[in-house]
Amino acid sequence: MSNPIITFVGAGNMAASLIGGLRAQGVEASAIRASEPGTEQRERLQQAHGIATFGNNAEAIAGADLIVLAVKPQVMKAVCLDLAPHLAPNQVIISIAAGISCASLEGWLGERPLVRCMPNTPALLRQGVSGLFANPRVSSAQKAQAEQVLSAVGLALWLDEESQLDAVTAVSGSGPAYFFLLIEAMTAAGEQLGLPRETAAQLSIQTALGAARMASESDVDAAELRRRVTSPNGTTEAAIKTFQAGGFEALVQQALNAAANRSAELAEQLGQ
Numbered sequence: 375m376s377n378p379i380i381t382f383v384g385a386g387n388m389a390a391s392l393i394g395g396l397r398a399q400g401v402e403a404s405a406i407r408a409s410e411p412g413t414e415q416r417e418r419l420q421q422a423h424g425i426a427t428f429g430n431n432a433e434a435i436a437g438a439d440l441i442v443l444a445v446k447p448q449v450m451k452a453v454c455l456d457l458a459p460h461l462a463p464n465q466v467i468i469s470i471a472a473g474i475s476c477a478s479l480e481g482w483l484g485e486r487p488l489v490r491c492m493p494n495t496p497a498l499l500r501q502g503v504s505g506l507f508a509n510p511r512v513s514s515a516q517k518a519q520a521e522q523v524l525s526a527v528g529l530a531l532w533l534d535e536e537s538q539l540d541a542v543t544a545v546s547g548s549g550p551a552y553f554f555l556l557i558e559a560m561t562a563a564g565e566q567l568g569l570p571r572e573t574a575a576q577l578s579i580q581t582a583l584g585a586a587r588m589a590s591e592s593d594v595d596a597a598e599l600r601r602r603v604t605s606p607n608g609t610t611e612a613a614i615k616t617f618q619a620g621g622f623e624a625l626v627q628q629a630l631n632a633a634a635n636r637s638a639e640l641a642e643q644l645g646q
């Protein structure tokens with residue numbers, strides 16, 4: 375398959391992670407463009423990745439095979455209405471915005487090949503994971519191109535139902551922030567227990583990395599790996615009992631419900 379030309383419309387945090395991951399994977403700078411109002415951000419991207427950047431969205435998408443809409447949900451409607459007259463029929467739109475539905479995007483852009491995707495920022499290190507949903511206008515070759523881009527920066531999983539994207543957003547789109555929060559909290563707790571802050575941070579981060587790699591590479595599930603750390607009547611059991619007494623699992627469920635509900639709410643508020 376030939377390498378598609380990809381234009382990012384909006385090149386903030388998430389697009390910069392995807393661009394960094396694609397470049398690290400060996401995608402040529404000439405195959406990537408970014409359109410972004412911020413002059414400083416444009417210069418940063420040019421310097422870091424050697425890609426062409428534009429201050430004008432219509433110019434940036436001319437001749438692109440894939441157009442990744444990476445603006446905030448709040449500006450998506452205005453961006454789409456501006457882009458619509460400049461789109462060629464065979465260009466595939468990939469929206470990474472939380473909440474914004476295919477129906478809304480089709481309302482603004484016209485009926486066309488659309489992929490909704492929920493990536494996450496570890497894409498920068500090619501350790502991302504994305505949920506993808508394609509509308510029926512996306513051909514199998516176009517689907518393969520979209521998958522080629524997202525699988526270059528991590529795991530790409532196709533979804534059967536568009537509605538599942540709210541759950542993907544709650545689990546993995548927002549998910550890196552939950553793990554960062556746990557690292558922050560463990561670092562603070564380690565410091566409270568008498569460790570230098572830097573040591574507490576190193577212990578917390580390396581433990582997260584090691585645990586994630588074990589969960590990913592082991593042939594047993596996370597529950598069994600946890601049991602293997604938890605000696606009867608030992609230190610881990612004391613900590614886990616404390617988490618459970620504080621309602622840890624219920625709190626995680628509530629937090630993910632809040633994220634998924636917010637995704638549905640954004641669709642409702644901004645989708646018209």
Ligand SMILES: NC(=O)C1=CN([C@@H]2O[C@H](COP(=O)(O)OP(=O)(O)OC[C@H]3O[C@@H](n4cnc5c(N)ncnc54)[C@H](OP(=O)(O)O)[C@@H]3O)[C@@H](O)[C@H]2O)C=CC1
Nearest residue numbers: 384385386387388389410412444445446447470471472493
């Ligand atoms: N951050 C994350 O972890 C993830 C984010 N997403 C989704 O990605 C999208 C972007 O989020 P994120 O990267 O965090 O947000 P950012 O605000 O970091 O990036 C959005 C960028 O779009 C630019 N922009 C604003 N208006 C326009 C316009 N009219 N044309 C072109 N570019 C414009 C902004 O410039 P300026 O700042 O100058 O306004 C900004 O640089 C959102 O829809 C979000 O739901 C999805 C998965 C994970």
Ligand SMILES: O=C(O)[C@@H]1CCC=N1
Nearest residue numbers: 471472543547548549
């Ligand atoms: O917080 C947000 O709304 C975006 C979507 C997923 C991660 N960041």
